[in-house]
Every structure is written in structure tokens, then in C-alpha cells.
Amino acid sequence: xxxxxxxxxxxxxxxxxxxxxxxxxxxxxxxxxxxxxxxxxxxxxxxxxxxxxxxxxxxxxxxxxxxxxxxxxxxxxxxxxxxxxxxxxxxxxxxxxxxxxxxxxxxxxxxxxxxxxxxxxxxxxxxxxxxxxxxxxxxxxxxxxxxxxxxxxxxxxxxxxxxxxxxxxx
Ligand SMILES: NC(=O)c1ccc[n+]([C@@H]2O[C@H](COP(=O)([O-])OP(=O)(O)OC[C@H]3O[C@@H](n4cnc5c(N)ncnc54)[C@H](OP(=O)(O)O)[C@@H]3O)[C@@H](O)[C@H]2O)c1
Numbered sequence: 001x002x003x004x005x006x007x008x009x010x011x012x013x014x015x016x017x018x019x020x021x022x023x024x025x026x027x028x029x030x031x032x033x034x035x036x037x038x039x040x041x042x043x044x045x046x047x048x049x050x051x052x053x054x055x056x057x058x059x060x061x062x063x064x065x066x067x068x069x070x071x072x073x074x075x076x077x078x079x080x081x082x083x084x085x086x087x088x089x090x091x092x093x094x095x096x097x098x099x100x101x102x103x104x105x106x107x108x109x110x111x112x113x114x115x116x117x118x119x120x121x122x123x124x125x126x127x128x129x130x131x132x133x134x135x136x137x138x139x140x141x142x143x144x145x146x147x148x149x150x151x152x153x154x155x156x157x158x159x160x161x162x163x164x165x166x167x168x169x170x
Pocket of ligand 1: 009010011012017018019020021022023024046047048049050051053067068069070081082083105106107108109110111113134
């Protein structure tokens with residue numbers, strides 16, 4: 001089962017900020033389209049605060065796994081009380097549905113908790129330096145190699161341009 005890789009999907013500002021006030025500090029619809037394209041059809045794992053931040057929950061077309069110590073029930077999601085249990089159940093769901101990977105979609109606490117077992121990072125580098133209260137964990141550069149990078153100019157409605165990088169664990 002551990003053959004199903006775990007991949008992070010994240011948008012990070014130049015100063016490492018990923019969130020503010022339990023929301024994204026920017027509006028970049030072009031990157032949300034990319035997020036949908038990467039995650040659709042795959043199980044997604046998120047922390048309870050990220051679940052709370054979703055405007056229309058659960059994310060459609062994806063099995064939603066939410067990590068919460070309170071182990072409450074959230075309609076449309078499978079709640080697990082540890083990140084490790086969520087990963088195990090998400091991998092089972094991936095095998096059952098034929099998905100090739102499980103996506104870890106935030107936030108800061110969950111990225112930090114599961115980073116040691118992540119094999120790929122879909123990293124959108126946002127060309128902004130906003131204030132924020134949630135940060136992406138520091139990556140050790142010797143553990144990661146960049147396999148692709150593509151720059152996108154801001155489109156109408158986007159707060160900024162961005163670079164999409166794919167990193168794989170060495
Ligand atoms: N830029 C991006 O790509 C991106 C993506 C996602 C989120 N975000 C942003 O990130 C921020 C949220 O991040 P966050 O770190 O505050 O929250 P989070 O990681 O989304 O959720 C934290 C919650 O997850 C549960 N949790 C965390 N670690 C756990 C553990 N080891 N065992 C069991 N449960 C655990 C707890 O839920 P309970 O309190 O219920 O026990 C905790 O309060 C928001 O601003 C959001 O907009 C940004």
C-alpha cells in the first residue's frame with residue numbers, strides 16, 4: 001500500500017506564507033484551476049482548519065479526508081484522528097478507485113506532519129510577499145530535486161503571476 005505516493009499540492013508566497021486568517025492571502029483563479037486539474041479523481045487529505053476554510057465543501061470528485069483530534073463528523077468527509085490514519089485510509093481509497101497518488105492539500109500543520117513521507121511537491125510559487133500566519137515548512141534543498149518549472153503571467157482576476165514547480169524527493 002505504501003506504493004501509492006503522497007504528493008503535496010501547495011501555493012507558497014516568496015516569503016513562505018501560505019495563509020492568513022484561515023484563508024488564502026491572494027485570489028489567483030488560474031492557480032485554483034491548476035489545483036483542480038492536479039487533484040481531481042484523487043483522495044485529498046487536509047487539516048480541519050483547511051476544511052473549515054473551504055467555501056463549498058467537500059471538494060467534489062475527490063474523496064475528502066480531514067484530520068482532527070476532536071474526531072467529529074463532517075458531512076462529505078472521512079474524519080481521522082491522526083495524519084497517519086488519514087494517509088492509510090486515503091491510500092486504500094486510491095487503490096480502490098485506481099488513483100495513482102494521494103494529495104496532501106494543507107494546511108501548515110498537516111504539511112509539517114506528513115512531509116517526511118511525501119515523495120512529490122506540486123509547488124506554486126506566488127510572486128507576492130504578503131503578511132500571514134501560516135507558513136510552508138522549510139525544505140532541505142539536498143532532499144529535493146526540481147523536475148519541472150513553468151512560469152505563468154497574471155491573467156485578468158489574478159492577484160499575481162506564479163511559477164509552478166514540481167519537486168521530487170531525491
Ligand atoms: N496556500 C495553500 O496552498 C494552502 C493550502 C491549504 C491551506 N492553506 C492555509 O493554511 C491555513 C491553515 O493551516 P493550519 O496549519 O492553521 O491548519 P490545518 O493544518 O489546515 O488544520 C489544523 C488542524 O488539523 C488537526 N491536526 C493537526 N495536526 C494534527 C495531528 N497531528 N493529529 C490530529 N489532528 C491534527 C487539528 O484539528 P482539530 O483542531 O479539529 O483537532 C488542527 O487544529 C489557512 O490559512 C489556509 O487558508 C493554504
